[in-house]
Amino acid sequence: MLKEIFKMSWHNITQNKIRSFLTILGILIGVTAIITLITIVQGAIDEIQAKMDSLGSGTVMVQAYGTPLKSGLSDNDIESLLSINGVLGFSPTISTTIDVWHDGTISEDVTIDGKNEEYFKRNIGEMIMGRDITHYDTETDNRVCIIDPDLAKEWFPGEMVLGKKIMIGGVSYEVIGVYKPDSSSLTYAYSSSGDSIIIPYTNVMLISGMSNISALDLYIDTDSDTERIGDEIEQKLDEAFNYKDNTYSVIQLDTLIDMIKDMQKMMEYLLIGIASISIVVGGIGIMNMMLVSVSERTMEIGLRKALGATPFMIQLQFLAESVALSLMGGLIGLILGTILSILGCWAIGVPFALSPTAIILGVGSSALAGIVFGFTPARKASLLNPIDALRRI
Amino acid sequence: MARALLEMRDIVKSYQVGDEEQIILDHIDFTVDENQFVSVLGPSGSGKSTLMNIIGCLDMATGGEYCLAGQLIEDMDQTELARIRNKEIGFVFQSFQLLNRLSVLENVELPLIYAHTPTHERRQKALEIIDRVGLSHRIDYFPNQLSGGQQQRVAIARAVITQPSILLADEPTGALDQATGRAVLDLFKELHREGRTIIMITHDASIASAAQRIVKLLDGRLYEGEAANA
Numbered sequence: 001m002l003k004e005i006f007k008m009s010w011h012n013i014t015q016n017k018i019r020s021f022l023t024i025l026g027i028l029i030g031v032t033a034i035i036t037l038i039t040i041v042q043g044a045i046d047e048i049q050a051k052m053d054s055l056g057s058g059t060v061m062v063q064a065y066g067t068p069l070k071s072g073l074s075d076n077d078i079e080s081l082l083s084i085n086g087v088l089g090f091s092p093t094i095s096t097t098i099d100v101w102h103d104g105t106i107s108e109d110v111t112i113d114g115k116n117e118e119y120f121k122r123n124i125g126e127m128i129m130g131r132d133i134t135h136y137d138t139e140t141d142n143r144v145c146i147i148d149p150d151l152a153k154e155w156f157p158g159e160m161v162l163g164k165k166i167m168i169g170g171v172s173y174e175v176i177g178v179y180k181p182d183s184s185s186l187t188y189a190y191s192s193s194g195d196s197i198i199i200p201y202t203n204v205m206l207i208s209g210m211s212n213i214s215a216l217d218l219y220i221d222t223d224s225d226t227e228r229i230g231d232e233i234e235q236k237l238d239e240a241f242n243y244k245d246n247t248y249s250v251i252q253l254d255t256l257i258d259m260i261k262d263m264q265k266m267m268e269y270l271l272i273g274i275a276s277i278s279i280v281v282g283g284i285g286i287m288n289m290m291l292v293s294v295s296e297r298t299m300e301i302g303l304r305k306a307l308g309a310t311p312f313m314i315q316l317q318f319l320a321e322s323v324a325l326s327l328m329g330g331l332i333g334l335i336l337g338t339i340l341s342i343l344g345c346w347a348i349g350v351p352f353a354l355s356p357t358a359i360i361l362g363v364g365s366s367a368l369a370g371i372v373f374g375f376t377p378a379r380k381a382s383l384l385n386p387i388d389a390l391r392r393i
Numbered sequence: 394m395a396r397a398l399l400e401m402r403d404i405v406k407s408y409q410v411g412d413e414e415q416i417i418l419d420h421i422d423f424t425v426d427e428n429q430f431v432s433v434l435g436p437s438g439s440g441k442s443t444l445m446n447i448i449g450c451l452d453m454a455t456g457g458e459y460c461l462a463g464q465l466i467e468d469m470d471q472t473e474l475a476r477i478r479n480k481e482i483g484f485v486f487q488s489f490q491l492l493n494r495l496s497v498l499e500n501v502e503l504p505l506i507y508a509h510t511p512t513h514e515r516r517q518k519a520l521e522i523i524d525r526v527g528l529s530h531r532i533d534y535f536p537n538q539l540s541g542g543q544q545q546r547v548a549i550a551r552a553v554i555t556q557p558s559i560l561l562a563d564e565p566t567g568a569l570d571q572a573t574g575r576a577v578l579d580l581f582k583e584l585h586r587e588g589r590t591i592i593m594i595t596h597d598a599s600i601a602s603a604a605q606r607i608v609k610l611l612d613g614r615l616y617e618g619e620a621a622n623a
Contacts, residue, residue: 012494303492306490310471310472310507390490
């Protein structure tokens with residue numbers, strides 16, 4: 001029974017190919033727009049987010065200028081920052097410049113970065129050879145250093161680098177590794193000055209005579225409430241500097257990412273809103289065409305009723321027709337939208353990923369439009385009086 | 394005595410036109426027995442169409458009782474009426490009323506679709522009936538590829554496929570020339586001999602005489618006419 005009804009509807013749609021095509025055009029354009037726009041915007045946002053992630057999601061950069069009486073953060077201050085729920089660890093970003101002796105030559109004003117073991121855990125740089133600085137190294141002020149591959153080439157051309165001794169500030173350090181930091185990361189851009197030597201941060205403090213740390217990265221758990229963590233960090237810093245103004249700055253990338261995500265949501269709603277208008281207009285087109293179809297086929301409806309079609313069956317037949325029309329528009333729109341999104345994503349250089357939301361929204365809204373806008377014409381057909389319908393001949 | 398298939402008692406159909414009540418059918422008593430071939434003869438405006446609509450359950454009487462194949466037709470909703478039409482009535486119209494988009498086979502199958510007959514059975518029955526009206530070489534043709542007489546045969550095949558209690562024909566030869574009209578009447582006679590009950594509505598006395606019994610309708614009143622050839 002259902003099969004026959006769908007067959008009849010299909011028959012009718014294919015009978016008037018041009019008219020059917022023009023009727024579904026509105027829905028088609030609407031669905032194409034929804035799928036293309038959502039996919040491209042999603043791709044662009046994903047791209048931005050991926051960049052932000054590589055820049056340092058999960059990292060809070062703290063600069064503690066301090067007050068004239070207290071510059072930087074003491075060990076106790078750092079302890080209290082680490083006690084915040086969600087803060088996983090820290091890595092100081094302190095550096096100094098000093099002359100370095102290597103194999104009897106002197107290089108002046110080389111940047112020395114002080115780091116701890118957390119830095120190597122979190123940063124996605126490349127350890128070309130050798131080992132990281134460990135917790136043991138920082139605790140014991142161990143005289144080891146890790147150098148940049150460019151420096152390694154410049155200073156020890158054609159030689160084994162690991163195990164070499166260099167003199168930093170008159171003290172002998174052993175090279176234990178060659179490490180290339182990830183230059184795309186924002187923390188790198190913020191705190192490094194190119195070719196550098198990394199030594200345990202406690203040694204940098206000794207060399208430069210610092211007792212406090214004035215800059216550090218805090219690593220936080222991105223799954224927890226990053227906004228709360230940010231607030232608590234600021235609160236601890238306020239406490240550390242007696243609530244004085246301009247004593248520190250905090251840069252948290254996650255709040256930035258959240259903002260972008262919120263923007264994306266808003267953008268998506270806006271696009272859906274605009275595309276929905278097109279689907280409503282398309283739906284009205286279908287309704288109009290179905291009403292025309294009902295009056296054109298008054299005689300047919302009368303005859304079907306005389307042959308025993310119940311009002312429900314007539315209604316079902318016309319409803320099936322309008323749903324089939326709008327679904328067809330939706331499916332063609334889906335295909336067209338996918339092609340356009342691939343082209344669009346390729347044109348602006350973002351990765352293409354068809355969003356399931358877009359598909360469900362596109363196809364679902366077209367089917368819904370078919371039911372909503374097909375209901376009135378179908379009802380009209382089902383209520384036709386068979387005598388009036390047959391008298392028309 | 395044969396069983397009464399159709400029984401009408403005191404049927405009245407009237408319309409309110411402004412302040413006046415216009416009576417179309419005026420207290421009609423009408424009985425048709427099983428396997429009768431009855432012609433309802435009347436000029437235009439006599440109420441023929443209205444009577445046919447009421448017999449065919451397309452319309453309801455204003456007053457009186459109508460019993461068709463043992464079922465009282467009153468206070469039925471459109472869905473129930475549709476079922477009665479599907480099961481008990483086979484319509485044959487003056488202008489054939491075939492759907493031009495459907496083939497001969499599909500046209501004949503149509504009533505069985507609404508009777509929820511399974512596809513296979515439907516096809517088989519349709520082929521049998523089309524063979525019966527002598528058009529098995531035309532099953533894939535479309536109505537506009539057929540002559541008037543052939544079209545009316547298709548319409549008759551469609552009317553009898555559900556094995557209805559009554560074959561209800563409204564001017565079945567009205568759109569046909571003399572010879573083809575004769576042939577259609579002959580087909581009716583054959584169907585009658587096979588045991589079918591036929592009610593034919595016409596304004597043409599010579600056509601009406603093909604039936605076994607003639608009733609005349611004049612100004613909404615029914616009169617028993619002279620019996621024709623049996």
